Amino acid sequence: MKSYKYWFTSITASVMLLGSLPLQGHADTNPTPTEVTEQTETEQATGTQYTLSETPVFETADETTLVKTLPATTAVETFGTDGLFTRISIDGVYCFVKTTQLAKQPVYQKIDSQYITALAPSYTTASIDTPTGKSITQNTLIDTYGTSGDFTRVKQGDVYVFVSSKFLSKTPVYETTGTQFAQQQTVIYTDADTTSKQLGSYSLNATVKTYGTSGTFTRVQFNGIYGFVLTKQLGSKEVESYPLTGKKYAQQTTSIYDKAATSSVIGTLAPNQSVDLYGTSGLYSRVRINDTYGYVLTAHLGDSVVYAKTDRLYVQDTTPIQVEPNSSSTVLKHHKQNTLLTIYGTSGAYSRIIFRGEYAYVLTSSLAKSKVYAKTDRLYIQKTTPIQVEPNSSSTVLKHHKQNTLLTVYGTSGAYSRIIFRGEYAYVLTSSLAKSKVYAKTDRLYIQKTTPIQQSPSSSSTVLKHHQKNTRLTIYGTSGAYSRIIFRGEYAYVLTSSLAATKADLYATTGTRYVTEDKLVVHPKASLSGNIGTLKKGALITTYGKSGYYTRVKIGSRFGFVDSSRLGLNKPTSKAKVGTVFYVHFNQTPLFSADVAYSRPASHLSKGMKLIGLKSIDDDFWQVRLPNGQTGYVLNPYIGTSKPDMRYNEQAINRSKVYTVKATTSFFDTPTSPKGAGLVEQGKRVYPRYRVGNFYVIQSGWTPVYIPVTALTVTSETKVDKKNNSRGEKLIQAAVAHIGTPYTWGSQNVANGGFDCSGLIHYATNQAGKYGGRTNVRGYWYGAFFTNQRTSISSGKRSDIVFFENTYTDGPSHIGIMLDSKHFIHAGGSQLQISSIYEPHWREHFLGFKSM
Structure with a gap:
């Protein structure tokens, strides 16, 4: 529902007040002007007051109309008050100022404080005609409040008076205390402080009139004001002056004499004391000390300071x-x-x-303090060890280094190694050092397989030797993926994953697998002969390598062999329950009216259609109910329990290529599934049906699943290449075109979604130009459609028809087309694929060959 906002506008009317205008008469002559007499209401004055600061004057007592502004200390006559305002008169007109801005006495701003230089009379006004009869004594410090002509305003008590400005000074008046002479160039300061401002200076021997002292300073007068000079720079008589000739340093303790001879001693120079020279006299140099010239032996002076060895x-x-x-x-x-x-x-x-x-x-x-020594090693302390000042046992011990402290060594001295301790070289016994830390024994373990012994815990490290399987080792802790051992007196490393607490089996473990068929026979050798036990479907077993088509397993304490094709990475799952929701994963999915595909489909289903499972028929069919209530039969490899990705349609692929898994990889229920539904083993050949986006659709058993395109390597399959235009080659190519299509019971046409084994043979022979009716495997073996029957497994050749017996029923029961003397293409298992007649399952059921 939409919302609205309403806006209201208010209009403010402005009212103008207009003055009254006189009315014009109707006579033709000018009217006589009316005489108006101004009436003035006289107020009684209430006194004189003074403005405290700049004060605004208003026309009325309401701060509305400003008339003017009065300066501070203006005297005004007052005529009573009106509220917060006081009435005053300006040019005969009453105005108003704020009462708080008036005072009975004028208030002036203090300017500074000055001294009275002599007894000074005071005046009521800035005129000698208005004496107060009171005088201010000399050197009185008094505050000033501005000037008026030749007078300065000061304050006596609470009353402002005036004194002549000539009686004021920034400083008091001091009495003359004598005359002295500047003993050197002398600075004059404003205050008795060398950090104060400099007023000027006196030259050497200048006459200086003094006015007393202040601490270490003497007061003088300079340019009419008092200043200060250092008292020590003044003297009672002029200085005997010699030109400065240089500067020297006392090279030893040296006496200063009053004459250029060994006479009275008037002072002493300390070693390295600097002194100014004022010429020479014989063997002596003239110096100045305490403002007095004296003499020292020139031989005791030098151009630079003498420094002691440090x-x-x-x-x-x-x-x-x-x-x-x-x-x-x-x-x-x-x-x-x-x-x-x-x-x-x-x-x-x-x-x-x-x-x-x-x-x-x-x-x-x-x-x-010490020489520089090159770094020679990095070693570990093997036990708590003293650090000594010198390389000998009687030397001072500075501290003890703890076991496994890593030290940088700078060469050796005798039985000791040199180190740096607290910024200085020090020494530890070389016998207490080694290349490696000291490690405690942590375990005793067995090598599970022949394992390299490495110099350091790294795969790229030097291999020293190999330990044989079941060698027992003492372990000294671990470093990353490696365990530490002692080998030839030094620490070395072996992979921790190659060790265990007990001896290894005769064969090394290569992984784990699930049994995918029930009653899987375990043979004593990698052949079909013998039986040492069976394994149940779904059992998780440990594997110990392969031998041809067989995988080594263990039953109790015995090793045996099982058919590798009957093992997998994924645990077999139970069949879906009645009522399971399925989704069609391919467009044009065939829907049959029965659980067999002898005839064409009753109709086709669209990708994404939702189905309800009513009954599972063997492995390949499900009876389902459609959204419209209709029922029918659908092939398992065309439906799944997850919704398919509707963004992409199926793209055709080259079915004659070999698609191999690069590394053990997850497959997914749909391309958008958040996690994998199972694994496909590295090196396994898969048979994609289509490409959907960045995934191939393959089969996991009887279910369509998705594997990333990037997970597979695609190579050429030379066995399926067309060799010539013979009928046998046409037979092979007809089958190759449908590699990867699902196994479909009763079907002899790809339009039904796939083939069964004899249906593929019927289809392929007709495509090759050998026409005949459909029969079953038994009919093909015993009938005349194919000839040249042979039972030697080594007698097969390309385009021969190969037969197997007792696979699911007695007698001839499976059929395929040979690609060479070993491999055949057939509709077997869950899809049309390529197998070897020597795989245990097919070798066990081999019957023979016939030719076209």
Whole structure:
């Protein structure tokens, strides 16, 4: 049911208020103007107040019409209040401001705080004509509130007054405390702090007037304001000045003398202390200490710092020697790996060395206490082992390595192997190391088949030897799919799947299979002779390889052989029950009026039609009920219990090709089935009836199933190729054209959905031009239609008719067409296929040959 939305629109009317207009008279002359006298209502003033900030003025007491804005501190006359508003007068007209924006006294914004430089009179206004009679004392710190001409507004108590701006300063007034001299270039700071702003500087020996001190600073005046200089940079007399001539370093502890001679000592230089030089005098150099010139022996000074030896280290890799401790410095040479260097301290990332009599630098990261040793092995600790500083038993033990610790070894020293421990070389006994971990014994198992012994647990590993079946091995744990053993004193590996707790059977297990027929005879040899037991249909048995057409099995403790064609990967299933729902899987599926196909079908069914099973007739027919209530008989290979895929029609295939399963593969009830319904064994030949999409339709017993196209290999079948135009070749080609069609009891025409064995012979001989009526196998064997009867199994040739007896009834009971001396094509089992006369089932029932 549809839904609707309704929208409503409201219209708002706007009303305009119009002023009244005077009416025009009807006289022709101009009217006399009317005189209007303006009436003013006089309000009584209520006082003077001041605006606190910029204040809006409104025409009425309702914030509707803005008249103007008054600046802060504007004085206004008030005329009472009206609600939240106060009435004022501007140009004789009453207006309104918010009462909260007025104050009885003006309020000014504080600008800063300044000092009074001398006793200063105060004034009511910014004029000397309005003295207050009160003065402010020198160095009083007072807040300021703006200026007016030459005056500054300040506050005395709660009252604003004015003082002359000339009496104010950012700093207090200090008394002069003396005059001194700059002992060097001296910086002037705004505050007694070297991190404050610099105002300027004094040159050496500049005269400086001082105004007291503040900590380590002295107050001075610079460009009319106070500043600060470091007190230690001032002196009471001018400095005797010499030009700076250089800089040197004390090479040892050195005395400083007051004269250029061994006289009074006025100081000392520590080793490597830097000092500025101011020329020389004889054997002495002039230096400056505590603002005083002194003298030291020139021989005790040098151009660079003297560094103490700090270490002896080895170069770990070829390393550049640089003039300065930085990467962009000049490279003098390269030191080779394992060169032993004497170190004189460090500078940043570099270590200092002596090279060609001068200090030079190498990267510290390229040095270490020990030589560099090449990695020689990776070994495991075989038992808890001490780690020692030196390669001898009396050396300090740093720690113990636990069993199975994997160590990188850097060569040996005597009975010891060298390792790295905590960044340094250390040593462990070589006898405590081995290539492999130490593994505990975990089992004693038997080899189940001849098995390679491999050097490592990998299929690509070197094979050392092969262990024979039933060799008993001691196992030391597993690694992946392999079990670890000891072979020739070393660990080696065998596949775990080749081991078991008990000895192996005489033959190796090759898999499991289900028995597909009841009372399957087990023969003592791979032949039809003898009987050592039977197997029931549906039994799951273990297999032990094949011999020709036979599979080896075990009954009790004895090995025997069964016909391989009577075993399968899929467990036989019971027949469907009455009432089972079936679906037609092929278009033009024949529907018969009886459970035999002697005559043409009564009608044909469409793919996808739903049927109800009423009765199962042998293996090949089901009596069914159609949706319209009609009943009839349908061949099992044309129907299934799953709905077919209706998207694709059957596509014809080349039936003369060989279709072989690449690897054991699932088949499906339909192409859209979510999981497999069974398996087809690797290497098995199948006989597709059609292609449907990406699947072939094959038969699993008497049921149509689907197998992916990609699961099969398609090759040519030379046995079915046409050799010439003889009647025998025509006979073969007539049969080959229908390989894979279902076995159909009583049928001699493909229109019935398939053939039975004698029906195929009748059809093929007529197609080959040898005409005759249909008979059964017995009639063909004993009759004259075929000639040259022979019973030797080795006497068959291409296009001969082959006969079998006692297959389902006594006497001649099955028939086919020979493709060579061994293989024949026939409608047997559940479909038309190719078999060998030497397969156990056919060999057992072989009767003989006849010719066309």
